[in-house]
Amino acid sequence: MQRAIDHIKKTLEGLYPDGEINAFSYLIINHLRGYSKGEMIINRDKLFSTDEQQRVYDITQMLARYEPIQYILGETIFYGLPFAVSIGVLIPRFETEELVDLIISENRNSAQLKIIDFGTGSGCIAVSLKKNLPDSQVWACDLSEKALGIASKNAMSNNCDVHFFLYDILGTDMPDPSGFDILVSNPPYVTLKEKALMPENVLNHEPYEALFVPDNDPLLFYRAILEKSETLLKAGGRVYFEINEAYGQEMLALMESFGFDSLIITDINGKVRIAKGRK
Ligand SMILES: C[S@@+](CC[C@H](N)C(=O)[O-])C[C@H]1O[C@@H](n2cnc3c(N)ncnc32)[C@H](O)[C@@H]1O
Missing domain, CATH: 3.40.50.150 (Vaccinia Virus protein VP39)
Structure with missing residues (x-):
């Protein structure tokens, strides 16, 4: 998982502010594994499957093209509630x-x-x-x-x-x-x-x-x-x-x-x- 986070940071460096890249890393890991921020730190040595690695690469490429993270993941939080979103909405x-x-x-x-x-x-x-x-x-x-x-x-x-x-x-x-x-x-x-x-x-x-x-x-x-x-x-x-x-x-x-x-x-x-x- 740490290698996946490093990949996200390296690919997006210079394209977004550091704080936003950290937020993306958390949202991607949370989307794939459901980890909270604390669990992300504790589980940083956990192995990702090939599918999960591929998904991290794909999502990072879409972010590098400035696609909104909410459309990529298909979800967002509003007023503390989960909402699905997709292109056109x-x-x-x-x-x-x-x-x-x-x-x-x-x-x-x-x-x-x-x-x-x-x-x-x-x-x-x-x-x-x-x-x-x-x-x-x-x-x-x-x-x-x-x-x-x-x-x-x-x-x-x-x-x-x-x-x-x-x-x-x-x-x-x-x-x-x-x-x-x-x-x-x-x-x-x-x-x-x-x-x-x-x-x-x-x-x-x-x-x-x-x-x-x-x-x-x-x-x-x-x-x-x-x-x-x-x-x-x-x-x-x-x-x-x-x-x-x-x-x-x-x-x-x-x-x-x-x-x-x-x-x-x-x-x-x-x-x-x-x-x-x-x-
Ligand atoms: C600024 S968005 C707000 C969406 C949502 N209420 C929000 O706060 O995130 C405006 C919404 O108005 C809808 N809209 C635009 N023209 C409209 C029309 N003539 N009649 C009804 N809805 C319309 C759009 O499809 C869009 O969903």
Whole structure:
């Protein structure tokens, strides 16, 4: 096993920061053997089978081509829960955990909430909300059938009952039913002019339609969801959005134009990241 770790480090040296290479080594060994970090140290002299050695070489080659580790291993952790991911489905981001955490902490004591997640992707928001607010009923939609397939698998593997359905946020038909207490979304919000600043591994591997919005209408998904909120949301209901840090003030104005008392919240890195509102 130590030789496998040395191989990973030598091959990826200079391509990624040292800390990230160490994290990859742990994720690969954990994926192959299920070892914790402590067990990795204790078992460093354990022999790897030929198959395991080959898998280490293959994974390292894919990392050297900047393929995301989550797609290579087909899994990631979000809000402490395991999620399957595959090409065509956005890899859940650490920042989105803060959105989930806020919703859970503000609604922990409310009984039987009805929640809908727009643009669910891997299902990370919907499944972690259902897991942590178990009395709630959770609906979640996406335009991508592939995403819905993965999201359903993730709900099942986490023993959660979430109602997934195919739906176009920008379309005119309405999701059924109504009477929701909470609308949540992390929709596409990166403008095309910001694309040039994004790392190659995101641009080359992650789904375009999950990320980008036109420069001339960066809030189109939020506007479409807020329009639908007029029918879907109960009086006193709440909306929670992950947003582009460049559009905090515009989001506040948009939400207030739909009659929401609104607030913008910064994330752990001090970046504007969440918009929330109450009707
Ligand atoms: C930024 S990703 C967020 C995925 C997931 N909720 C997360 O936080 O990791 C946006 C999601 O919106 C979906 N999407 C894009 N356009 C859509 C549309 N018109 N209607 C419904 N979903 C859409 C994408 O397929 C993608 O899964």
